[in-house]
Amino acid sequence: MLFLLLVFLISLAAGLLGVLTGLGGGVVLIPALMLLLGVNIHYAMGASLIAVIVTSSAAAPTFMSQGLSNLRIGLFLETAAAAGAVAGAILLSVVPSQFIGVLLGVVLLYSAYLSSRQKDDVTSERPSDPIAVRLGMEGEYPTADGIKVYRVYHVLAGTGLLGIAGVLSGLLGIGSGAVKVLAMDRIMRLPYKISTTTSNFIIGITAAASAGVYFTRGYIDPGLTMPVVLGVLAGATFGARVLLRAPSRILRLVFVIVIAVLGLQLIAKSIGIY
Amino acid sequence: MTNAEKELEHVIQKRMGRILFWGMMVCTAIILTGGALYLSEHAGAKANFGVFITSQNQPRTLSAVVKGIVSSNGGAIIAAGILLLVVLQYVRVALSIGMFVRMKAWFFTGISVFILGVLLYALIV
Numbered sequence: 001m002l003f004l005l006l007v008f009l010i011s012l013a014a015g016l017l018g019v020l021t022g023l024g025g026g027v028v029l030i031p032a033l034m035l036l037l038g039v040n041i042h043y044a045m046g047a048s049l050i051a052v053i054v055t056s057s058a059a060a061p062t063f064m065s066q067g068l069s070n071l072r073i074g075l076f077l078e079t080a081a082a083a084g085a086v087a088g089a090i091l092l093s094v095v096p097s098q099f100i101g102v103l104l105g106v107v108l109l110y111s112a113y114l115s116s117r118q119k120d121d122v123t124s125e126r127p128s129d130p131i132a133v134r135l136g137m138e139g140e141y142p143t144a145d146g147i148k149v150y151r152v153y154h155v156l157a158g159t160g161l162l163g164i165a166g167v168l169s170g171l172l173g174i175g176s177g178a179v180k181v182l183a184m185d186r187i188m189r190l191p192y193k194i195s196t197t198t199s200n201f202i203i204g205i206t207a208a209a210s211a212g213v214y215f216t217r218g219y220i221d222p223g224l225t226m227p228v229v230l231g232v233l234a235g236a237t238f239g240a241r242v243l244l245r246a247p248s249r250i251l252r253l254v255f256v257i258v259i260a261v262l263g264l265q266l267i268a269k270s271i272g273i274y
Numbered sequence: 275m276t277n278a279e280k281e282l283e284h285v286i287q288k289r290m291g292r293i294l295f296w297g298m299m300v301c302t303a304i305i306l307t308g309g310a311l312y313l314s315e316h317a318g319a320k321a322n323f324g325v326f327i328t329s330q331n332q333p334r335t336l337s338a339v340v341k342g343i344v345s346s347n348g349g350a351i352i353a354a355g356i357l358l359l360v361v362l363q364y365v366r367v368a369l370s371i372g373m374f375v376r377m378k379a380w381f382f383t384g385i386s387v388f389i390l391g392v393l394l395y396a397l398i399v
Contacts, residue, residue, distance in 0.1 A: 001313070003321035042326040053359050057298050060366075061291035067284050075370055075385050082392040090399060135381060205389065208363035212397045215357070218334050222352035223316065224323050226309040229356070233302060 006037060008227040011051065015235025018055045020242070021196075021255055023111055024175025024203050025232055026052045030104060031262040035269065039224065041097050045173030046219030047228040049207050052175035054232045056204025059197075059240035068197040072137050073152065073190070077162040077183070078202045081176075082209045084166020089210035091171055092217070101270025104172050108263030111178040116256045131155045141191050150191050158188040170210035173219070175203035279377060286373045293369065297362040301355045308351030315348050364393055 010032045018025020026048035033039040033047065063069045128138055132152035140147050165179035177199050184195035214220050333339045333353045342350020367390045374383040 004313075037323075039323040040326040043323045050356055050359065053363060054298075057294055057359065057362060057366075061295040064287045064291035064294075067287065069287075071283075071287065071370060071373070072379075072382055075367075075382060075389065078389055079385055079392075082389050082396075086392060086396045086399065089396070136379075204363050205367060205393070208360050209393055209396045211360045213399065215353075216334055218326075218332055220353070220356060221323065221332055222308065222349040222356070223312060223321070225356060226305055226312065226352045229305055229359075230302070230309070233298070 003037065004223075004227045007033065007224065008231040010036065011228045011231025012235040014051065015055055015058075015232035015237075016239045017235075017255060017258075018051075018175075018177070018232070019059050019200070019236045019239030021111075021115055021177075023115070023181075023259075024052050024177035024200075025055045025236070026172075026174035027104070027108055027111055027178065028259060028262065029228070029232075030173065031108065031266045033224075035262065035265050041101060042217075042219050043221050043224050045100075046214050046221060047225045049173040049211060049214050050220060050225050051228050051232040052169075052173075052207040053204045053211070054229050055175070055236040056200055056202075056207070058233050058236040059200050060204070062240040063197040063200060068141065068193060069201040070137065070139050070190070070194055070198045071201065072135060073132075073184070073188070074198045074202045076135070076137070076155070077159055077180075078205055080159045080163035081166035081169070081180070081202060081206045084163040084168075085170035085206045085209035086166075088167040088170020088172075089213035091167070092213065095171065098270045098272075100172060102267050103168075104174070105263045105265075105267035105270065107168060107172065107174070107176075107178065108259055108266065112256045112260035112263060114178050114182060115252060115259065126151070126153075128152045129155045139194065141194055143191075150194065151189065153189045154187050158183040161187065166206055166209075169203075169206045170213075173210075173214065175199075175207060177203055282377060283373070286376065290366070290369045290373070294362065294366060297358075297365065301359045301362065304355035304358065305352050308348050308353075308355060310348070311346065312348030312352060364390065367393065 014025040014029040017028055029048045029051055030044045033044040034041060128151040132155050137152045140149050161183040165176035169176040180199040181195045184190045184198060185192055333342050333350045339350050339353045343354055367386055371383055371386040374386060
């Protein structure tokens with residue numbers, strides 16, 4: 001009972017963090033379950049994959065009713081992510097779990113780096129990528145100075161990166177929110193809030209692409225996944241409501257340190273020096 | 275996009291959000307029910323997730339889940355709730371197809387159909 005309560009509390013924190021940072025939660029959940037509670041990496045990955053689906057589904061209604069998620073951009077990018085996720089899940093059977101541990105650690109460190117940077121939205125006067133114009137991908141979003149139109153750049157480069165995000169998602173049981181936000185925020189130059197909410201819309205679909213493989217391989221244990229689902233649901237629901245007030249710099253710094261420490265510990269554990 | 279189209283897209287998105295919300299509620303209720311049963315079945319048992327055992331008594335096929343539900347096994351009911359959560363993602367893509375058809379956005383209709391195809395393909399690999 002105490003064990004399940006601890007799993008619930010860790011998942012609550014992961015769900016909150018996942019929504020607030022746009023990272024999806026899984027990337028924090030797996031190392032936390034492994035390092036704090038000694039859960040095996042496969043069970044942690046299975047529970048995390050479902051947690052990604054929960055985070056995405058719980059926050060989506062809030063974001064969608066505010067018109068923040070750009071479905072056209074999201075689904076266009078998801079074609080690459082879903083295909084990548086299936087490939088990643090197939091690769092699982094040939095990749096050793098130490099390698100998966102190290103890879104996850106690297107993704108964590110990278111996520112920490114990404115979250116530590118300032119998120120200033122740069123508005124550019126250059127016209128959008130012709131593909132984006134043709135497909136009607138540009139949108140509007142609320143800012144302090146009223147509704148603004150945002151432009152969309154480098155659609156194909158962003159899509160390629162989403163393919164990689166998909167492979168990582170299938171291979172690690174995470175939402176790869178960090179890579180998705182990077183593609184949309186840095187490469188396609190979408191406003192940060194549009195990137196995180198659009199990423200949130202598609203991570204659930206990407207995770208669903210590898211869920212079948214995870215289920216039949218026995219990664220998804222009902223006993224462990226139950227408190228994870230409930231905890232993440234509570235954390236993500238709350239997180240989506242407070243996202244409009246972006247987290248303060250101190251809070252962000254705490255996130256970065258937690259994520260970086262987990263990443264280093266995971267790498268150390270995976271190569272056997274911890 | 276014209277303003278009327280934007281308005282339509284926003285209205286449909288809101289509706290999709292509501293469907294997702296209620297879908298989540300149903301899945302959560304099922305998982306809570308299964309969870310309560312699971313806890314009563316495993317009362318006093320020590321949690322052990324340290325070692326990955328594939329032969330563990332855990333439903334891994336659809337028929338095992340159905341059998342488990344019939345015998346009101348807590349773990350199988352939780353698994354059913356989890357599988358419904360996955361199915362909800364398929365619904366999300368299907369609803370997007372519906373939205374783009376209504377907006378006569380054929381390119382995005384095709385894209386959404388492709389994604390649904392990938393998800394269905396993933397079930398048979």
